[in-house]
Amino acid sequence: MTASVFTCLWRQLLPFLIVLGLALPAAAQEFLDPLVAFKPEAKALDDKTVEVRYSIAKGYYLYRDKFKFAAEGATVGTPVFPAGKKKHDDNFGDVEVYYKEVAIRLPLETAQSGPVSLKVTAQGCADAGVCYPPQEQQLSVTLPAPGSVSAAPAAAEGDALGDESGHIAGLLKNAGFWLAVSSFFGFGLLLALTPCVFPMIPILSGIIVGQGHHVSRSKSFLLSLAYVLGMAVTYAALGVVAGLTGTLLSAALQNPWVLGGFAGVFVVLSFSMFGFYELQLPSFLQSKLSEEASHLHGGHLAAVFAMGALSAVIVGPCVAAPLAGALLYIGQTGDAVLGGVALFAMALGMGVPLLLVGFSANTLLPKSGPWMEAVKQAFGVILLGTALWLVAPVLPAALVMAGWALLLIVPAVYMHALDPLPPRASGWQRFWKGIGIVMLLAGAALVVGLAAGSRDPLQPLKALAGSPSGGSAVAAAPAVPFTRVKSVADLDARVQAAGKPVMLDFYADWCVSCKEMERFTFSDAKVQAKLAGFTLLQADVTANSADDKALLQRFNLFGPPGIIFFDAKGKEIPGLRVVGFQDAPTFLQVLQRAAPGT
Incomplete structure (x- = not known):
């Protein structure tokens, strides 16, 4: 039975693999257009500094001494370059070059804030032997008003960023392909029993139990595999979209109507477990599908795959550090292939407990008789609990x-x-x-x-x-006295008026890790004593409005939870971002670094 399923799947996948295998070598022999090989973007770090960041395709490099910068209506100071890599070039001799990415800071002197047009010039080559003429491009950047808040200057550089998501983004940038993928599989294993994954176990268990006592070990494992693959493909696809657009789609779906609808599905499933009715298609469709399914043992695989995909979107929208790091990498480099594969590997690691559930179901579940009915009813209760868990944030x-x-x-x-x-x-x-x-x-x-x-x-x-x-x-324990900020302008004003260190907490009603921070970290007496030395701000992004998205994008965040620290002058403190849940002792260390004297 199992062999026939895998044979069928293999026959369907083989043509795609052959095309992919033929396409990759052919693509490798073609040189990229310079506008594709070298992609610049600019952003304002403050009212007098602009960062120009080049994303450089694999196998290509830029010369340090070939950059030129000019600005309309502003004077460009001496650019600040990071250290490059020494290289002997057949055209220019011993030179310093940049691979993968380079961020250059430009001091600007201008009479007013607002839009500024930059003219940037760069020249580079491909390792395979072709060199390009100097490429001139126009970039637009908006300078903030003096004293407004901006992200930390190093916030986008994985090597310089001290927070965990930045280090993980750096891993993708600097590690080899297989090292990065295997590392993300390991991250998935670590995330496997977090609140973002654990609710999927009763969902899958209910699906397997619903097959009745005739389910074999091979079939239950295939059902689990289909569920995990649906989850993994969805994580990878949504992750790539989020990285390229800066918006986490699953966050947009966390509203009462969507959550209520999905919870309703589980209520319907649970009632079928209790024996109130049988879930089945009309007889004419059922006979047709049964005829088709006879050619593929396990005709429910597509439906289970779809349930895994829906579960990934609805049940698991949390942003943990590995996910944030991958999204940050994709957004900075545009390398959707490595970022997507890394997220796929992470989702497979998260699915290991689910595969174990499928593999052991035949051993753990009773074979037949009244015990089977009792177990089905127990899973009906578990599915009702899952439905309640889904809608709990909005009730x-x-x-x-x-x-x-x-x-x-x-x-x-x-x-x-x-x-x-x-x-x-x-x-x-x-x-x-x-x-x-x-x-x-x-x-x-x-x-x-x-x-x-x-x-x-x-x-x-x-x-x-x-x-x-x-x-x-x-x-x-008293609630932490946060002051809500509604927009970027509101945040700028409050940070500048604080006159002491500021902590900005990104929160949403549907964010499980946010609730954990409230219950286990912010409630700690030592943490609350340390927080007394901060101005405490909170951005509630539950509604996912335009202002909410602007606040998240201001700091390159894709969703809550996220905590940003500012010094008394209103500048973000590099290396102290908190993404995901942190226990009280660890968070206390972060607070001490943010405000050593308090």
Whole structure:
């Protein structure tokens, strides 16, 4: 069975692989147009400094001493070049050249802020032997008003950037192809059990269980593989689009209607697990598909592939450091091939637990009988929990807590938590009754905590925790007093008026890692004491509006969570960006570096 599936897939993929194999050598023998081989772009670092960055194609280089710069209505100072690579050139002798990328800083003297037209000239060659004449291009850059906020000068350079996403972008720039790809597979393994991936396990498990007790190990593994490939292809495609456009599509889909619709799919699936109905197509379509599926054992593969793709978009929109690093690399270099392959490898690493689920399903699941029905019902409850988890960010906290209480109490009743055991109860009956009692107690704790004013499902009784004398309740850790910023202009004004270090936090209601930072990091007493020395700003990008996108793009971020630090003069502190979740001890070290004297 398995061999026939792989044979069919191989026959479909083989023509594409042959075409790709023939195309690559042919493409390698053609020289690029100079406008493609050397791509310049310019951005303002502040009101008196512009950075001109050249992205250089693989196998090509630019001469350091051939650059020329001029500006209309402004005077260009002495350019600041980074160190290049020494090279013996047949045309110019011993020279200094740049491969892959070069960023040059230009001091500008101008009477006013606003748009400036730059004329940049560069000359380069290909390692294969052809040299190009000097290439002159016009660039436009807008100088900010004096004193406005900008990203750190080194923020786009992976080698100089101290934060993790910058180092990862540097890995892609400087490492070999296979080293970069294998490293991202390792990053995926590290991300495999994060809150962004873990919810996919019950989704896939529910799909496998829904196949019934006839599912074999090979079929369950193929279902898992189809799901993981759907997830991986989607991560790679959306990552490339995000890197080239600067917008994370999955963030745009995190709205109540989309989340509610996807949660509704899981509710429908869960009810079918409970036996309320059978999900099937009309008979005439079913017979046709059954006839086609007989040629390919495992006719549900395409549907499972699509579910994996949807899960990647809806369930896992978090921006962790490896993803941010890959998106940063793609955006800076335009190398969508390496960036996309790296993201594909990362998604495969994230899918390893899912493949293990598929491989072990045949061993772990009961073969037949009433146990199978019980397991299906258990996964129905898990799918309901997944649906609630999806919409939790857009629902009131009290409603979410009540939902978790119901998901614990109702199954506990069905597990006979309130019924006496029969006289000759088996060990399994006693075990399931014990599980039901635990679930019932947990659900009751949620109900009591909800009535007492608690809104944290993980700590429902915290509001009832009394003082040692039994007096008043202990107040929860106070929320961090962030001031919301609505636009880039609002941010500029507040940072310049602060007069002390500033922390800018990017947040969204749907961001799981943002919630983790609130619950486990910002609530820490030592962290809150250290934050007292900062002006605390927060950009809520839940709505993904034009202003939200502008704030993210200002700092080359693709989505939350992200934390930026500014010094007392309003300049970003290089190397201190926080992308993804950080625990309290690690974050304390970052705060100490951002403001050593506080």
